[in-house]
Amino acid sequence: MSKDASLRDALRVPTGPISTAGFDAGGRPLAPSAKKMAQHLEEMADLQERFWAESTGGGGRSVLLVLQGMDTAGKGGVVTHAVGVFGPIGIEYTAFKKPTKEELEHDFLWRIRKRLPRPGMIGVFDRSHYEDVLVVRVHGLVPQAEWEARYDAINAFEQELTDGGTTVLKVFLNVSYDTQRERLLRRLDEPEKHWKFNEGDILERARWDDYQAAYGSVLERCSTDAAPWYVVPADHKTYRNWAVAELLRETLTELDPHYPQPDLDVASLRERLAPPH
Ligand code: AMP
Ligand code: MG
Numbered sequence: 001m002s003k004d005a006s007l008r009d010a011l012r013v014p015t016g017p018i019s020t021a022g023f024d025a026g027g028r029p030l031a032p033s034a035k036k037m038a039q040h041l042e043e044m045a046d047l048q049e050r051f052w053a054e055s056t057g058g059g060g061r062s063v064l065l066v067l068q069g070m071d072t073a074g075k076g077g078v079v080t081h082a083v084g085v086f087g088p089i090g091i092e093y094t095a096f097k098k099p100t101k102e103e104l105e106h107d108f109l110w111r112i113r114k115r116l117p118r119p120g121m122i123g124v125f126d127r128s129h130y131e132d133v134l135v136v137r138v139h140g141l142v143p144q145a146e147w148e149a150r151y152d153a154i155n156a157f158e159q160e161l162t163d164g165g166t167t168v169l170k171v172f173l174n175v176s177y178d179t180q181r182e183r184l185l186r187r188l189d190e191p192e193k194h195w196k197f198n199e200g201d202i203l204e205r206a207r208w209d210d211y212q213a214a215y216g217s218v219l220e221r222c223s224t225d226a227a228p229w230y231v232v233p234a235d236h237k238t239y240r241n242w243a244v245a246e247l248l249r250e251t252l253t254e255l256d257p258h259y260p261q262p263d264l265d266v267a268s269l270r271e272r273l274a275p276p277h
Contacts, residue, residue: 055120
């Protein structure tokens with residue numbers, strides 16, 4: 001059997017100067033057959049159960065999936081269709097919104113640290129500390145010197161997480177300008193999707209180039225050996241969902257979790273469960 005090619009190798013951000021224009025939002029690298037996809041999803045559920053079970057025996061490891069992308073890139077779809085195969089046990093999901101007044105009184109990583117996954121858990125961040133060098137940079141919400149210092153702070157933070165046993169998987173869902181327009185228009189076409197439409201999204205879309213530049217800096221400055229970035233083409237939804245699932249599957253496979261082996265006296269336990277006379 002030939003060894004499967006690694007999606008992480010295919011989607012990992014290369015070192016050197018980065019422009020998001022260099023990534024194809026419509027690509028489908030290593031897309032498998034529908035049969036293979038279904039098989040992968042089954043494997044994922046099994047791996048996650050083992051990962052969680054292992055922690056009950058004292059395993060200290062966790063995984064953190066960071067999802068970033070422009071509006072309509074599909075962070076929600078990925079949570080439903082890729083992370084969703086795990087079921088709720090073992091998942092800790094957080095959607096980071098505009099910081100509250102209390103959160104703004106602390107360092108930008110304060111609210112992030114509170115939501116880090118516990119051992120055995122897969123933490124999912126729908127937006128993250130990266131907003132503090134994305135929306136914050138694009139809108140100048142803090143002085144430049146302050147957000148400039150955050151790239152190094154983020155790298156140090158993620159190194160600390162990795163050293164503590166957390167595998168950090170960072171995914172940029174790369175949607176194209178044209179596909180975003182189609183998806184926003186579709187939200188207007190369908191009354192059941194109006195609730196998803198946010199006028200603010202049009203204002204953000206008007207800053208597209210600024211956001212792409214900010215994403216370029218993130219990918220260039222914060223893709224480290226400890227915590228690399230992966231760019232997932234997001235114009236095709238089925239591919240996008242599979243790709244994130246596959247990145248998780250590869251990650252969990254490499255972690256190779258094992259069920260704990262408690263020392264049970266099975267014969268005597270069976271005896272005690274025997275039907276009463
Ligand atoms: P949504 O994900 O569509 O529910 O929107 C969440 C909103 O919160 C987006 O407009 C983000 O830009 C905003 N947001 C998230 N984190 C931050 C942050 N650290 N600073 C400012 N705005 C943020
Ligand atoms: Mg939104």
